[in-house]
Amino acid sequence: MELTREEKNVLSGITFHTEEIEKGELCEADMELLKEMRAVAGYFKEKYPSYTFEITGCEPKSGTVREHNEWYYKVEGIDRASAFIATAEEKDGKYQIKDDFFGEIIKDEMAQEIKKILTKGGFPILQVTVGFWESLGSQHGEDISATDVLKGIIRAGNDIKIFLDGSKLGGKKYEDVTGEVEKALLSEKIKGDVYIVVVKDSAGDISKDRLYSDTLYLE
Amino acid sequence: MGDNLSSNLTIEEIVLINNLLYCENLGGPRGTFLSTSQESRTIGDFVNGVLRNAAQIENDKEYSTGVTGAECKEIMWAIRPNQHLKDIIILQVHYESDSAGGGRSALLYDPAYNEAIVAFKGTQSDAEWIDNVSGLYQVPTLYQNNALSWFRSLALDGYDTITVTGHSKGGNKSKFITIMDDRVNSCFSFDGQGFSDEFIKKYALQIRKNRGKILNIIAESDFVNILLNDVGKKQFYLGTNFGRLGFAENHCANAIVFYDDIGGMSVWKAPKQDKKMTDLDKMLNSFIRSVQMSTRENVANMLGNVIVNAKGGDTDKIIDTFACERYSDSAAQLVAFIFRYKGKKPEMVESVKEILSQNGFSTDMVGIADFITNHAVIMKIIGSRPKLVLTLLRLRHSPESLIDFLTNHPALFTLVDLISDKMWKVKPLKYCGDDLVLD
Numbered sequence: 263m264e265l266t267r268e269e270k271n272v273l274s275g276i277t278f279h280t281e282e283i284e285k286g287e288l289c290e291a292d293m294e295l296l297k298e299m300r301a302v303a304g305y306f307k308e309k310y311p312s313y314t315f316e317i318t319g320c321e322p323k324s325g326t327v328r329e330h331n332e333w334y335y336k337v338e339g340i341d342r343a344s345a346f347i348a349t350a351e352e353k354d355g356k357y358q359i360k361d362d363f364f365g366e367i368i369k370d371e372m373a374q375e376i377k378k379i380l381t382k383g384g385f386p387i388l389q390v391t392v393g394f395w396e397s398l399g400s401q402h403g404e405d406i407s408a409t410d411v412l413k414g415i416i417r418a419g420n421d422i423k424i425f426l427d428g429s430k431l432g433g434k435k436y437e438d439v440t441g442e443v444e445k446a447l448l449s450e451k452i453k454g455d456v457y458i459v460v461v462k463d464s465a466g467d468i469s470k471d472r473l474y475s476d477t478l479y480l481e
Numbered sequence: 482m483g484d485n486l487s488s489n490l491t492i493e494e495i496v497l498i499n500n501l502l503y504c505e506n507l508g509g510p511r512g513t514f515l516s517t518s519q520e521s522r523t524i525g526d527f528v529n530g531v532l533r534n535a536a537q538i539e540n541d542k543e544y545s546t547g548v549t550g551a552e553c554k555e556i557m558w559a560i561r562p563n564q565h566l567k568d569i570i571i572l573q574v575h576y577e578s579d580s581a582g583g584g585r586s587a588l589l590y591d592p593a594y595n596e597a598i599v600a601f602k603g604t605q606s607d608a609e610w611i612d613n614v615s616g617l618y619q620v621p622t623l624y625q626n627n628a629l630s631w632f633r634s635l636a637l638d639g640y641d642t643i644t645v646t647g648h649s650k651g652g653n654k655s656k657f658i659t660i661m662d663d664r665v666n667s668c669f670s671f672d673g674q675g676f677s678d679e680f681i682k683k684y685a686l687q688i689r690k691n692r693g694k695i696l697n698i699i700a701e702s703d704f705v706n707i708l709l710n711d712v713g714k715k716q717f718y719l720g721t722n723f724g725r726l727g728f729a730e731n732h733c734a735n736a737i738v739f740y741d742d743i744g745g746m747s748v749w750k751a752p753k754q755d756k757k758m759t760d761l762d763k764m765l766n767s768f769i770r771s772v773q774m775s776t777r778e779n780v781a782n783m784l785g786n787v788i789v790n791a792k793g794g795d796t797d798k799i800i801d802t803f804a805c806e807r808y809s810d811s812a813a814q815l816v817a818f819i820f821r822y823k824g825k826k827p828e829m830v831e832s833v834k835e836i837l838s839q840n841g842f843s844t845d846m847v848g849i850a851d852f853i854t855n856h857a858v859i860m861k862i863i864g865s866r867p868k869l870v871l872t873l874l875r876l877r878h879s880p881e882s883l884i885d886f887l888t889n890h891p892a893l894f895t896l897v898d899l900i901s902d903k904m905w906k907v908k909p910l911k912y913c914g915d916d917l918v919l920d
Contacts, residue, residue, distance in 0.1 A: 276607040278782040278789075279807075302747040318578045322607055325789070327543045343634065345578030393518040419510060438504050441710045455511070455530075457522060460591060468521065469570050469590050477526060479533075 263288060264294045266314060267295060276320055295320065295331075298350050301357045302333050305348075310363065310404045314338040318345060330358075340366060342411075348398060362396035364418070368408040369393065375412055376422055376452070384444040386430035387469065388461055395419030395455075413451045420454025429463040436460050436474040444478050453480050486667035489594040492716075493748055494566050494671045500556045500734045501527070502587070502602040503545040507553050508534030511693050514676055515602060517574045524589075525567025526702065528557050532564040535830045539544065547733040556735065558747035565593055573635070573647055580706040583609045584624055586651070588635055599632060599658070603649030603734075604608060605667045613674070614785035616709065617769060618777040621657060624764055624842045628654040629661055645788040646755025647672060654711055659694050660687045666697040667744045668713070674780070675709035678770065681917045683778055688712055689919055702755040704733040707762035709769070710916040715828055717751040728839045757832035763914025765828065768818045770912035783808035797890075804892030814897075817903035820854040825909050857904035867891060 263286040265273070273292055274280040278389055282288070286298060299317060306315040319334035334345040348361040372392040379442060380387050396419035398406075410416045424443065440458050456478040462471040492499075501524065504514040512531045513519075519527055531538075532554075538544075540551035559713040560566055570590045577584035583605040589598040604610055621629075637643055644667045645655040652673015659668035661684075681688065695713025697707045700720045721786040730736055736749050753759075772780050783802060790798040800826050803812040823829040830851050834844045853859050863870050867887075887893060 276611070278611060278786050282661060319608060321582060321583055321605065324607075324795075325546075334576065334583075336578060343575060343631070345576040346574065391519075395516075395518055403576075405918055418820060423521055457526070459521065470595075472570075472592075475523065475526065477530065 274312045304417040305359045360399045365394045371408040386427035391423045393421040414453030428460040488667035508537035547730045558744040597640040599645045601647030601651030601654045614781040617781040625657040671698045671843040672703045675711040700736045701751040719751045780811040784813040813899040821907040822909040824855045824873040857901045860901035867894040
């Protein structure tokens with residue numbers, strides 16, 4: 263059986279019979295994983311045609327408490343120390359695949375939108391980052407709408423982190439500032455977890471110089 | 482404070498951090514500690530987030546191997562009153578992507594003492610299991626190097642103290658990093674395996690220089706720390722009760738955590754290691770030293786195959802591994818060694834009996850099995866006459882399950898035959914079983 267270099271690397275990384283895999287002689291378990299790996303690769307191609315993916319590893323569910331296999335992957339042109347992860351589960355002969363890459367496409371646009379709202383409200387922003395708790399399947403492609411995600415029309419488990427300059431809060435109580443941020447975001451129908459951190463000043467380190475933190479849940 | 486080490490974390494806090502690394506999907510994705518979305522949050526934020534969804538956590542469900550939802554909640558409640566621990570910030574979460582992926586780790590920051598804490602989770606994937614066994618013949622292993630590379634990629638200037646910790650394979654990675662990188666001030670390896678003789682000799686200079694920074698936190702009956710040679714000081718701790726996995730739960734990160742009536746946690750020093758584990762440690766060291774380097778990779782891969790299949794609960798595949806052309810010789814070598822070793826050290830049989838009892842197995846047959854396996858001649862007869870053995874078992878009304886099992890796995894008889902041949906050649910006490918300790 264013909265295997266690509268990527269397939270050989272992944273399969274031989276998770277089994278002890280490297281020689282057979284090099285020769286394309288796969289056992290039943292390897293065949294199943296290969297079938298799923300190809301399904302995941304096909305899923306990426308179809309879902310994100312403008313990007314090039316490389317599957318780098320797999321963590322099979324066997325022997326774990328998970329019900330899905332996890333596939334580690336990289337995306338050409340995106341420099342990230344940590345691997346992206348897709349999950350795959352076979353149900354009734356079909357693979358249910360989800361991935362976390364959609365976030366890369368929309369996170370900056372979403373952060374900009376949050377900054378715009380907060381700037382309008384006069385909040386001294388140092389930094390806004392956006393992440394996601396959920397993985398999404400094939401129903402949302404690379405044209406996924408940042409606005410729909412931000413407003414919870416597409417539920418991706420938004421995780422918004424806002425870092426504020428504590429020296430420019432005019433002596434207001436941090437709890438009051440948090441309440442005002444909540445009001446500003448709610449008025450724009452923003453959904454998700456919002457983590458607010460007050461940092462000493464604009465030169466401060468967002469970890470070492472934090473004065474206050476709190477979480478809001480906009481549901 | 483952690484003994485003589487310069488970390489500002491207590492042993493209890495180190496143990497709790499290592500337990501957090503295993504928290505996955507508690508009440509939903511927000512309940513995964515090693516998630517990049519946790520970056521910038523404090524441990525307190527994580528705990529509050531999990532407890533907010535406590536109703537979604539099923540008490541009886543296992544959320545990581547051997548650890549139930551109820552046990553995870555106990556961990557959360559134990560952290561809640563500890564402000565020092567709650568203020569620690571999760572700076573970076575890392576998923577290893579190189580070499581088939583699998584390792585997970587985090588960089589934490591203790592603002593109270595300007596301390597960086599680098600924490601490694603235990604074996605995450607099959608790829609990491611392959612790496613675990615490669616430690617028998619490879620110096621260093623791929624994943625040890627990956628962990629070191631990630632550690633060296635972190636911006637660690639400006640901290641007053643750098644501490645590394647990890648459980649199981651994570652403990653091994655922590656020790657490796659401490660040996661290799663002089664910047665580390667303290668290392669807490671929790672039930673982490675050790676290093677091969679070859680590793681100890683190759684890095685003797687570095688080990689001598691940095692071993693004083695390492696403390697091994699070990700559950701008295703843990704069975705992973707006994708693999709290979711330990712580096713650093715060892716402290717044993719009392720273990721708690723067993724759950725679904727029986728004896729295997731001695732290796733769970735919460736195995737040494739005791740709770741009081743109001744949910745407060747503590748750990749208790751044990752006077753020494755469980756004798757069973759001390760005996761097993763010596764036997765394993767003797768065995769590994771008896772295997773030549775040229776065949777050690779095959780033995781390691783055989784063991785790895787068995788572990789991965791055992792983890793998946795696939796008995797047939799375990800038997801296939803023992804019986805297949807590639808591994809049968811190594812499997813026979815290992816089993817023959819064990820049989821001959823226990824012949825010389827009968828206390829091993831008592832240890833096995835105790836472990837079987839703790840897992841709810843009957844020990845009625847242990848005596849007979851011990852007698853048979855002490856005699857290569859009897860083994861030879863069994864191996865070469867499968868039909869006769871099966872007939873005798875039927876005549877003696879032996880359990881049907883045993884007869885069915887042997888009938889369905891005829892290759893086992895060939896293996897027994899091979900084991901009997903090997904038993905003549907094995908010299909079980911030729912090699913010392915003590916850990917290799919540098920002067």
